[in-house]
Amino acid sequence: MINVSTAVPNDNLIVERQSSILVKGGQRKNQLKCDAESIAGCVSQRACVYCGARVVLNPVTDAIHLVHGPMGCASYTWDIRGSLSSGSELYRNSFCTDLKENDIIFGGEKKLARAIDELVEKYESELVFVYSTCVVGVIGDDLEAVCKTAAHKHGIQVLPVQSSGFIGNKSAGYRAACDALLRLIEPPGGARPINSRRPVKSVNYLGDFNLAGEAWIIKDYLKRIGVEVNVVFTGDSNYRDLKKAPEASLNIMQCAGSMAYIARRMEELYSIPSLQISFLGLEDTAASLCKIADFFGEPEMMRRAEELIKEETIAVQPEMGRYHEKLAGKKAAIYVGGGFKAISLIKQFRELGIDVVMVGTQTGREVEYQTLHDISDDGTVILDDANPSELERFMTEKGAHLLVGGVKERPLAYKLGVAFIDHNHDRKHPLSGYVGAVNFAREVYSTVCSPVWKYARETGGGLYAVENSELPER
Amino acid sequence: MPWKTANYRNVNENPCNMCMPMGGILPFKGIEEAMVIIHGSQGCSTYMRRHIAEHFNEPIDVGSSSLNEKGTIYGGAQNLFQALDNIRKVYNPRLIGILTSCLAETIGEDVEGMARDYLKKQGLDNFPLVGVSTPGYGGTHSEGYWLALKKTVAGLARPTEKHGGINVIVPNLSPADIREIKRILEIMDVKYTLLPDISETLDRPIARPYTKIPPGGTRVEAIRCMPGAVATIQFGITVEDNISPGHYLQSEFGVPLYNLPVPMGVESTDMFVGLLAEITGGSVPGVLKLERGRLLDCMVDSHKYNAQGRGAVFGDPELVCAVVRTCAENGLYPAVVATGSGNSGLKEILGPVLVECGQDVCYLNEADFMRVRTSCRENGVNMAIGHSDGKFLTESEGIPLVRMGFPIHDRVGGQRLLSVGYTGTTNFLDRVTNSLLEHKYKNYRATMYREFYREAGK
Incomplete structure (x- = not known):
């Protein structure tokens, strides 16, 4: 595999970290080390x-x-x-x-x-x-x-x-x-496949925590195509509703990092199949709705899904178009908790004409890193369990205009003169579905194109401190 | 005056404090080119970094020895040594603090011994490694803060020739407060060592180039020379001797200790300024007299509004004392005085201050917010002053909260809140008064209507 430290010399890189960082295009396959314990003293961004x-x-x-x-x-x-x-x-x-x-x-x-x-x-x-x-x-x-x-x-x-x-x-x-x-x-008497599923098309929606009402938005979409949500794991759920989980005919899974295990177990115990879906971004939202309709195999449901997609897409297009115009060609860095989110974000940035130059996660799984590797452009830095020093270095070297991350990463980005998108669990606005895609684009626009950078960039930190590097266009 | 204390109980409902290592991180962020490591599992450092970063809006890097199952069973020395190696490589610090977590303490790690072993192994004779034993169950962040300071002073201080300077040891105040204390010291022409100095490190200007450790902080050399000072002024009247750096300097090196309240409010600021004048043999400069006059003017202007406030003050014991004294000076008498800390000195210190107020005061130590909430309701509190977790009181009881202290995570600018000195007190009183006024304007029409309006014939 490519040794990053020879590709981009740097004294500060910890030797044990090298196998967790690669540059796309350096080799045919993804060989990133992931799902391993954090190394002592590396200032990992992971929690416990x-x-x-x-x-x-x-x-x-x-x-x-x-x-x-x-x-x-x-x-x-x-x-x-x-x-x-x-x-x-x-x-x-x-x-x-x-x-x-x-x-x-x-x-x-x-x-x-x-x-x-x-x-x-x-x-x-x-x-x-x-x-x-x-x-x-x-x-x-x-x-x-x-x-x-x-x-x-x-x-x-x-x-x-x-x-x-x-x-x-x-x-x-x-x-x-x-x-x-x-x-x-688990029902009294032990887990067993439920023979009499509820007659309506009912799904468990796994891995949505109803941040700013996101699960409510998706429940509404599903209702519009004729699917009832049995219970959400675990956003806005309660004791009684969770108890009914074995009765669903399908599990759809948003946050795979947290829910892949329970989805697999529910398939084994209750014969409930599962679908990986994502409601982040226009492309993934549309694809996920079609995937669900396709699973149930009903032409009417597919018709309604296509109608919903068309209707919602047309409604958001003018605003999305305006942001695309302003943002095309900008460069983004991604550092988030799970792999599914990173994958969706790359697609979402493409919808806005933004290139992703660095992508990493705290707890991504091997299969997700393979996908990240497949869909990334050549030259993109991919890294697992990164730390502030590495984030600083790669954002700076790659000339990122913005970073997507959590609370701890925000001040680092700002100090470096890099715009920032909050994609964490304490946000107060939804990022799911069509409304979420617009919110996301608006947030990217409001931070990347903010007038504050006119004043801050001349004196800004790392990004602009690199010798001989051109100031990125704002 | 009923004396109520939260005794041993089975369950804490909504914590009013954080843990020891969290408090221990902060002093190390105020020492020049210092880094800090938590010896424990990865999550501790991440949670604390997140909390501190949100308050200061600054990057907060804290290492972890990332103890895993193996380290927990066989001892974590190897993890800690690796952490020290990596931190030194990436950050090149001039001092490293090592704090322990619950985990490390429970498995019996001797962090000070391990620090000595590491230095010996690496052949680093003079590198300052400060080990501090801070089990999360051993106290709150307040005790962690003072213990880390004391251990730092104890680890670095060397017999020094008298240099004529003054040591100023500060509690967990905002960077803006520290800047104000430094300004007063400079106006009064005092040579000083202020510890810890987060005024630049945790309120860092946008500047190039970006450095991994923010510039500023108390110089290591200056801490070494603290025993040569003519006096120590420590804003720590609630601090017990065993965790008091000022007390250490006095008992080990004979540096006279002046334990003062945080210079907030007229009386406490007078005490600080007066003492400086006394030690230096100088007089109080005109600019400070003007500021004092403006503070008095502010107090007179707003005293009637403040008289309508019935306060709940909660947070770090030292800050609670400062806020209560300041409010009392202005006729806003606290009815509930609470801290999550087990520190039981609040009633003793504040009792005499509040004896004139003619109201019952409920003192709570080891408090949780459910208890604070109940006491607020019982005592007709209409104004809360403390850190952001008090938003619970606003949401559940409709009591407005004036944010003050640490952490402030639901508003920006916690690092810029100025509350000390004559000028800072003026700012603070305006914030309190305006909060009372805002509440009044929002409610008085409906309140009067409810109270007095009766439809004709009814």
């Missing part, structure tokens, strides 16, 4: 197992989300996500057993049991998720036993989530969350 689990489960609106551990873990995850609810607001509280030194020494099981008792009495929920944290994994509290006893005592479901931070990376947390969900949806 607990974070992964919390992201997936927290949108379950009527559950008590109880963190068994010290306060910090509960503090950093209190209501920071933009998942919306049409019902209960209970999920927006952060409950914690607030373990202290003595609890660490003597064990936290009794305290946990009392905490569950108190919360269940106060909030009358039918469902409690108990998240384990690093210390709990080390001191060996038996979460399983405490939860079982509590469930029996209160006649509700109390599910342990095995999310100790050190047992893997964020992906392990997705899996821990999915295991809890699988237990939740």
Whole structure:
């Protein structure tokens, strides 16, 4: 494989990181190292197992989300996500057993049991998720036993989530969350294929967390083509609806990084097939609607899908056209959590005439990196589990005009004089479907073409500090 | 005055504090060319970076030893050494702080010993590695902040000839506040070492070239020389001796310690300015007198509006004290005084300040927001002052929140909020008063209508 450090010499690149970075076109196949543990001292942008689990489960609106551990873990995850609810607001509280030194020494099981008792009495929920944290994994509290006893005592479901931070990376947390969900949806008497599916075309929509109402937008599209959403995993979901999950005739999956595992298990356990779809961008939204209609094989549904696509596309075209005109030829860098999102973003940027010069993810899987490699242009830097130093270097060297990323990446981009798109879980505007595609384009336009760069670029940081490099056109 | 304290309880509902290592990061961001590593699992550093970055709108790089299952079972020395190697290679820092997480502490990692081993192995005799034991369950971010400062001072300070300067040790204030304290020191012609100095590092101008570690911060050499100062002024009246850097300098090196409240409000700023005049033998410059006069004018102008406020103040103990004193000076008497910290000095310090107010005051330590909310309701609070998590009070109880302290993650400009000195206090009081006025204008028509209007014949 191409050694990036010889392609672009740089003293700061850590040797162990070289196999996680490649330049498209350097070799025939993608040989990127991914899904590996972060290297110590590399200032990885990744979070932990607990974070992964919390992201997936927290949108379950009527559950008590109880963190068994010290306060910090509960503090950093209190209501920071933009998942919306049409019902209960209970999920927006952060409950914690607030373990202290003595609890660490003597064990936290009794305290946990009392905490569950108190919360269940106060909030009358039918469902409690108990998240384990690093210390709990080390001191060996038996979460399983405490939860079982509590469930029996209160006649509700109390599910342990095995999310100790050190047992893997964020992906392990997705899996821990999915295991809890699988237990939740299991019918009494054990998992088995459901013979009598509901008569309507009903799907489970996996991997949408209803950020700024995104799941509501997609539910409406599906309704318009004659498909009913049984339950969303997990945006705006609740205990009762999740229980019905095995009755659906199809799983459609947006965020594959978090949901591929549960989709596979539901196929094994309940014979529910699954489709990978994406509602990010015009191209993927249209393709996904057709894919769903195609699955059900009904000409009328396909007709309605095509009608919807035509109608919505025509409606957004004038505005999208204006942005395309302003943005064509600009260069984008992508650094996001999961691979599916990165793939959709490359297509979305193409819709706006923007070239992607760098793309990376925190937890992309091998199959997703293969796709990223296939669809990228020659010369695009592809990297897994990047850090600020690498992001700075490749954005600068590649002359990126904008970066898509999360909260931690934003100030870095700005300091470098690079425009920025928030594509994280605490955003307050939808990026899904047609309305989302327009929002995205508008955001790209508003940041790339902002007048502030007229003033900031002369004094700006890294991007403009590169000797002999031309100032990119704004 | 009922004394209420949050005793041991089984469940915390909506935290009012963060954890120890989070607080420990901040001082290292105010030391020149310093980096910091969290010895623990990857998530800790990422969560904290995210939180700090959102408050300051600055890139916040924090290393992690990325402890995995193997490291947890067999010990994490190799992970930590690798982290130190990589951080030194990429960032080339002049000092590295190492903070521990819950995980490292629970498996019994001796971070200070490991730091010594690393230096020996690498043949780095003089490189400052500051190990700080900060288990997340051992205290809040406030204690983490002060402990990291104390360990830094203890690790670097050397017997030094008297140099005539003053040490100024500051709590977690905004970069704008630090700039204001430095301005006052400079106006008064004081030679000083201010620690930690985040005034430039965490409020960085757009400038080229971009450097991985932001310019600015307290110089390592200056910290080494702190024992040679004629005095230490520490804004830390709530800080217990065992985590107090000022106390350390006094007991180890005999540097006289003046533990002052944060210079906010008339009295506390007078104390600071007066002490500087006393130590340097100078007088208070005219420009500060003018600023003081303007503050008094601001207070007189707004005192009647403030009299209508019944406040809840929450956050870091040191800042809570400063805010309560300032509000009380202006006739806005807090009814709820809360901190997530276990620090129990608030009532002792603030009791005498609030004795004149003629109202009950509910003091809460180890508080959570559910408890703060209940107390606000019971005590008729109509104004909250504290960090952004207090937005919960606005949403659930309709109480307006004046954002102050750390973290401020739902508004921009947390790093630019100026609240200290005569000028900063004036800014702060305007923010509070305007918040009360905004609330009043928004509601008074409907309130009066509800209260007094009756349809004819009814």
